[in-house]
Amino acid sequence: MLNISQIEKELKSTEKINQDIAFYILQSLCFLASTEPDNNQVQQLLLRVLDKKEEFSGFLEVINSLIQHFGLYPYLDTNLLTAKDAIIREIHRPALLNNHGENQDFSNEGIVFHRIQYEVFQYLMNGENIILSAPTSFGKSALIDSLVESKKFQNIIIVVPTIALMDETRRRIFRLNCGYKIITHISQKLKEKNIFILTQERVVDFPELPSFDIFIIDEFYKLDPRKEEGERAMTLNHAFYKLYKKSKQFYLLGPNIENISGTLPEKVNCRFIRTDYATVVTEMIPINATKKNMNEKLIELCNTIQDSTLIYCSSPNRAREIANILINTLTWKGEGLQEASDWIAEHYHQDWTFVKGLRHGIGIHHGKIPRALAHLCIKGFNEGKLPFLICTSTLIEGVNTKAKNVIILDNKIATKKYDFFTFNNIKGRSGRMFRHFVGKVYLFNDPPQDSLPLIEMPLFTQDSQNTTESLIIQLDKDDMKYESWARVEKYYAEEFLGLETIKSNAGIEPESQVELAKFLLKNIEITSYLAWEGHPKYEQLQILCEVIWQFFVKNNQFHEVKSGKQLTFMLNRLRLKSIKEIISQEIIHNKPSPADISIEKTLGFIRHWAQFHFPRLAMTVCRIQNDVANKLNLVKADYSFYCGQVENLFLDSALIALDEYGLPLPLAEKLSNKLETESIDVAIDSLSRLDLSELDLNSFETSLLEDVKKYIN
Secondary structure: OOOHHHHHHHHHOOOOOOHHHHHHHHHHHHHHHHHOOOOHHHHHHHHHHHHOHHHHHHHHHHHHHHHHHOOOHHHOOHHHOOHHHHHHHHHOOHHHOOOOHHHOOOOOOOOOOOHHHHHHHHHHHOOOEEEEEOOHHHOHHHHHHHHHHHOOOOEEEEEOOOHHHHHHHHHHHHHHOOOOEEEOOOOOOOOOOEEEEEOHHHHHHOOOOOOEOEEEEEOHHHHOOOOOOHHHHHHHHHHHHHHHOOEOOEEEEEOOOOEEOOOOOOOOOEEEEEOOOOOOEEEEEEOOOOOOOHHHHHHHHHOOOOOOEEEEOOOHHHHHHHHHHHHHHOOOOOOOOHHHHHHHHHHOOOOOHHHHHHHOOEEEEOOOOOHHHHHHHHHHHHOOOOOEEEEOHHHOOOOOOOEOEEEEOOOEEOOEEOOHHHHHHHHOOEOEOOOEOEEEEEEOOOOOOOOOOEEOOHHHHOOOOOOOHHHHOOOOHHHOOHHHHHHHHHHHHOOOOOHHHHHHOOOOOHHHHHHHHHHHHHOHHHHHHOOOEOOOOHHHHHHHHHHHHHHHHOOOOEOOEOOHHHHHHHHHHHHHOOHHHHHHHHHHHHOOOOHHHHHHHHHHHHHHHHHHHHHHHHHHHHHHHHHHHHHHOOOOOEOHHHHHHHHOOOOOHHHHHHHHHOOOHHHHHHOHHHOOOOOHHHHHHHHHOOOHHHOOOOHHHHHHHHHHHOOOO
């Protein structure tokens, strides 16, 4: 009889397994399965057997029995099932676990759950609140799809951390074709049955959300400010609170954690499920590398590795550095995306490393890449046209890829070392159910200490260290702890700024808001100078930007910008010039620095400032100015038009929105005279009806549009 380590050694061997060894392996697995039924290591050994299934061809019925023993029903060979076993497998279809199955087509193969999925889905269909902590390969998103397919729910909302994940989720839900309207923007009109797919910021900003049958938060660990940028964590907690008040049920899903810190209030009746149940194996392979020979070792590995490979780097700059190294040294480059690289070179810049990478079978994914182009990289990677995808933490936040291998080159996110939880999340990207039973993770650094976190939910703990006043102020008084009420009570009687104004500026610290109100009350000339609407004069915009910097930024540098004065210049230039023109101007100004620095500075400014921070902070100033002007009987400001213009890059808002659907802005602009753009809904409908044969498009543009059209109403 073989023990676990002996079986693992045989299965890891590159030599073909003969039938005698195969027999002993399976005999030993059967013994271990009966004596250690809950041992996750034994299940992982079975997954390794499935990875070499052709070498066990004489024992397929034994393998089927082991699969059934461990509840891995999706992996069963249906040709070898008895009638009884076939019935057991069929029972694990979600269509048979809900009350709406009579309307479904059971001739379609559809999804089959594994044992733990089956249990969780039953809880959800019975109306329970569930917090699920499980490995990446568990199939947490398949539970969402099955809830949609059950047609039990009228209105569903899914909260995701990034717009990239919002688009991926939208496409996946659209393919289900279950009769729901998918809502991703505030301006879209509702129908009888709706599925909202939003980031936490859009949830908080949504003026009138309907009541929901269930709300779902993907990557729920981001509720903890220790695991996410503090401001975004508070916004997610605010979104949770807003949805909890309007929903019958919730489902929170995310990677492995130890537990929820503290005790949830009794009224938050939920079941926490933590499981290590995995459907793929992660095999970690240390690379003996030093700082001096790291690049050499990486080149050697990439030239010998097989199948799709993610390369994790700490930052966009590091990703660019590694891309340039591989562009010049890779011998295996794959098909690449030649037409895409030519098109992007034409519309952005030919010297961009992103462009060069696509020509050499290398994708790059980080927060400064335009969303439609990032989606293009993931699509090319999943289709095998880009064998390598170099990424930062932005790809680790739930975006699904079909990676056989993950190379963890750096052990940091930016300059901060990651913890075991984040490391687990990165390595979990290797392997994919039905495609790669064994995912390989190549480590260039020692893994962090083995310790999963307790996730804190500030909404409920309300401790003074991790819970901001900007979150507490949004809670009903009855939901505040005594200590929390003591912190914010002063704002309920604040003489300088009204409570409703403070609450309307969600996510902005009340103290900073009050400081600005006091300043405006003392400086009436500035209050009056801020009272503009429509397009501001340059001097008016500069005063607004300097006020934003003084009261709400308070940093020497924040997302590509160093001062209010520089912010003014960059916003004004955005109004006057195209993105391509700005990039060219920046490259000339910054010579002899690499073109990448200017390109990514421009794209980063657009992503972080123009389309997020400036509109949000400018409207905060506007509301406070209105409050103060009302007290002083002065003229009020209205920045809504200008903020909308900035957010939409001074272009049609519907065209900008289409970038989130996978349509790059330069192509959307090219189609502007062919599209009706009165609203996002109208633009989507107009796009869906386009006859591509009548358009002056090259083959790349046609393929892009065809891909977008597949996933719109």
